[in-house]
Amino acid sequence: xxxxxxxxxxxxxxxxxxxxxxxxxxxxxxxxxxxxxxxxxxxxxxxxxxxxxxxxxxxxxxxxxxxxxxxxxxxxxxxxxxxxxxxxxxxxxxxxxxxxxxxxxxxxxxxxxxxxxxxxxxxxxxxxxxxxxxxxxxxxxxxxxxxxxxxxxxxxxxxxxxxxxxxxxxxxxxxxxxxxxx
Amino acid sequence: xxxxxxxxxxxxxxxxxxxxxxxxxxxxxxxxxxxxxxxxxxxxxxxxxxxxxxxxxxxxxxxxxxxxxxxxxxxxxxxxxxxxxxxxxxxxxxxxxxxxxxxxxxxxxxxxxxxxxxxxxxxxxxxxxxxxxxxxxxxxxxxxxxxxxxxxxxxxxxxxxxxxxxxxxxxxxxxxxxxxxxxxxxxxxxxxxxxxxxxxxxxxxxxxxxxxxxxxxxxxxxxxxxxxxxxxxxxxxxxxxxxxxxxxxxxxxxxxxxxxxxxxxxxxxxxxxxxxxxxxxxxxxxxxxxxxxxxxxxxxxxxxxxxxxxxxxxxxxxxxxxxxxxxxxxxxxxxxxxxxxxxxxxxx
Numbered sequence: 107x108x109x110x111x112x113x114x115x116x117x118x119x120x121x122x123x124x125x126x127x128x129x130x131x132x133x134x135x136x137x138x139x140x141x142x143x144x145x146x147x148x149x150x151x152x153x154x155x156x157x158x159x160x161x162x163x164x165x166x167x168x169x170x171x172x173x174x175x176x177x178x179x180x181x182x183x184x185x186x187x188x189x190x191x192x193x194x195x196x197x198x199x200x201x202x203x204x205x206x207x208x209x210x211x212x213x214x215x216x217x218x219x220x221x222x223x224x225x226x227x228x229x230x231x232x233x234x235x236x237x238x239x240x241x242x243x244x245x246x247x248x249x250x251x252x253x254x255x256x257x258x259x260x261x262x263x264x265x266x267x268x269x270x271x272x273x274x275x276x277x278x279x280x281x282x283x284x285x286x287x288x
Numbered sequence: 289x290x291x292x293x294x295x296x297x298x299x300x301x302x303x304x305x306x307x308x309x310x311x312x313x314x315x316x317x318x319x320x321x322x323x324x325x326x327x328x329x330x331x332x333x334x335x336x337x338x339x340x341x342x343x344x345x346x347x348x349x350x351x352x353x354x355x356x357x358x359x360x361x362x363x364x365x366x367x368x369x370x371x372x373x374x375x376x377x378x379x380x381x382x383x384x385x386x387x388x389x390x391x392x393x394x395x396x397x398x399x400x401x402x403x404x405x406x407x408x409x410x411x412x413x414x415x416x417x418x419x420x421x422x423x424x425x426x427x428x429x430x431x432x433x434x435x436x437x438x439x440x441x442x443x444x445x446x447x448x449x450x451x452x453x454x455x456x457x458x459x460x461x462x463x464x465x466x467x468x469x470x471x472x473x474x475x476x477x478x479x480x481x482x483x484x485x486x487x488x489x490x491x492x493x494x495x496x497x498x499x500x501x502x503x504x505x506x507x508x509x510x511x512x513x514x515x516x517x518x519x520x521x522x523x524x525x526x527x528x529x530x531x532x533x534x535x536x537x538x539x540x541x542x543x544x545x546x547x548x549x550x551x552x553x554x555x556x557x558x559x560x561x562x563x564x565x566x567x568x569x570x571x572x573x574x575x576x577x578x579x580x581x582x583x584x585x586x587x588x589x590x591x592x593x594x595x596x597x598x599x600x601x602x603x604x605x606x607x608x609x610x611x612x613x614x615x616x617x618x619x620x621x622x623x624x625x626x627x628x629x630x631x632x633x634x635x636x
Contacts, residue, residue, distance in 0.1 A: 124315075131311055139306035144297065153307060157314060164318025166550075173518055173530040173549045182548075182563070225296045245297040255548060258564035260575065275293070 127167045131160055134177050138184060144241040146188045147230055159183035182256045185242070189234040189257075221282070228278035236271035239264055359411060359424040362392055367420045370590035371402040373632035374606055376623045382606070383407070383632070384420065390626075393418075401440035401449060402633045404589045405466040408449050410437040415451040417466070427464060428453045436479050439633075441486040442589070444523050444555040448472060448504075450486040461491060463504045473504035485522035492519045492527075499534075512540070520549050526557030526570055545570045554611055555591035565595065567611070578609045579616040586631035596622060596629035604629045 135156065142152035159180045163170060170176050229240060235257070242248045242256060250261045250268075257264065365384025373396075375381040381388045381396060396418070400409035407418040413433035417425045431453045438461070440451040447467035453460050459479045463472040463486070478495055485492040491502045492512065499512040499519055513519070513534035520528045527534075527542040530549040537544050543557070551562035554576075559567035563585065565578035582597030593609040595616065604624050609616040622629055 128311060131309060131314065135309040136306035139309075140301040140304050143304055144301050149307070157310065157317065160309070160314040161317035161321055164315055165321040169518070170549055179549070186563070222296050222299065225293065226300050229297070240293070241297065244294045245301055255562070258562065260566055260568070
């Protein structure tokens with residue numbers, strides 16, 4: 107019965123609205139894949155999260171198609187899918203990590219004289235939520251408010267997570283540059 | 289060399305070749321999800337039944353009144369603490385403190401609207417009210433069963449609900465007082481009309497041309513915003529919208545707040561609920577932080593917040609959280625055999 111209903115909907119599905127979705131999908135998939143890949147750390151998880159997010163967007167497309175940034179809607183689902191709120195359950199959500207430096211002490215993404223590969227590896231070792239903040243801020247160029255909306259937290263939390271992430275990056279990148287094991 | 293984080297990320301990520309996205313798979317999953325949202329309870333079988341009934345009516349069987357089969361009373365419920373209407377799609381529905389197998393309430397879906405007086409839903413294209421007694425009332429006995437059934441919306445300031453109906457071939461939006469069971473006003477609309485919100489007797493109606501407000505007291509209809517603006521919610525004079533700011537905002541009798549299309553306002557319009565246990569203020573006040581972190585949230589009919597989070601060992605746990613205290617009480621477990629938890633009347 108599901109297959110029949112699916113077929114019936116599919117037949118009726120080629121409309122300007124669905125064509126618009128297809129265009130949105132093709133235009134945004136590559137960039138969001140890279141973001142998802144950076145947050146997830148592997149291509150398979152990134153692709154899975156994107157499939158879920160775009161399916162949700164398709165299901166609600168008539169409602170969200172006219173908003174300013176449908177991409178933001180998809181990005182939010184992708185990131186939250188990856189950082190585990192849905193798969194691992196709320197009890198396994200990442201707890202805030204102790205920051206090796208006081209919040210606010212790292213105000214800039216300048217990480218000092220370290221190897222680029224080491225910085226990338228350090229990004230990959232960040233806890234998922236911190237990694238998401240870093241990717242959204244420095245790859246997607248989102249504001250603190252936009253990141254807060256994507257992660258479902260306050261701008262203050264974004265700020266403290268970013269601060270902790272940058273401190274962690276500095277420390278880990280330096281360790282990796284010095285040849286210490288990951 | 290000073291390493292710039294932004295450069296590192298772009299160097300690494302811009303070089304990643306994205307695999308070709310599976311658009312067919314996405315569309316298939318999206319269609320399944322959309323069907324599941326429509327038919328929270330009964331799955332494809334119920335969809336088929338509705339389609340068959342509709343087809344018989346349109347085929348000129350001589351009786352185009354949809355049957356009331358399946359709308360038998362389900363026994364009394366308790367709405368004093370809100371409807372607490374949530375479901376494991378296709379498996380179980382929780383409503384008014386009771387738990388029903390999905391087949392018992394197979395007419396409820398996310399297009400239904402939870403009100404303090406019960407759930408307004410469509411059966412055979414006609415609006416009905418599942419009351420606290422467990423009985424189903426036909427709100428528009430003269431209505432025709434058509435495919436015009438925009439999601440009903442509830443007024444947080446009074447006992448009003450807005451729904452769609454077709455009479456003598458004309459699509460109408462009707463506002464009914466559920467306390468007195470009287471129609472407050474009717475308004476002819478085009479069949480592509482969507483009811484986006486109802487607040488203080490003002491209905492926000494949207495078509496492809498844009499959003500208008502219909503004042504049910506004066507009957508006046510005014511343009512509100514263009515087609516790119518979406519009204520997400522309206523409560524207590526506060527309009528939560530996405531997209532471009534409505535034209536001439538200073539002249540509008542509403543307090544405008546920009547937010548996500550799938551966000552909700554608390555009943556007093558003071559805070560925004562958006563996928564988080566932290567509700568941001570609309571007026572510069574203090575945020576409300578709920579005691580529990582969950583994944584899914586909805587505003588209940590008594591103004592409290594329902595929160596569903598996945599539970600250790602499987603399934604989900606649903607909490608009812610008071611505002612503004614944020615204090616949460618566990619309502620109980622919810623199976624997740626049918627997928628993510630769903631709230632009746634929340635379609636995102």
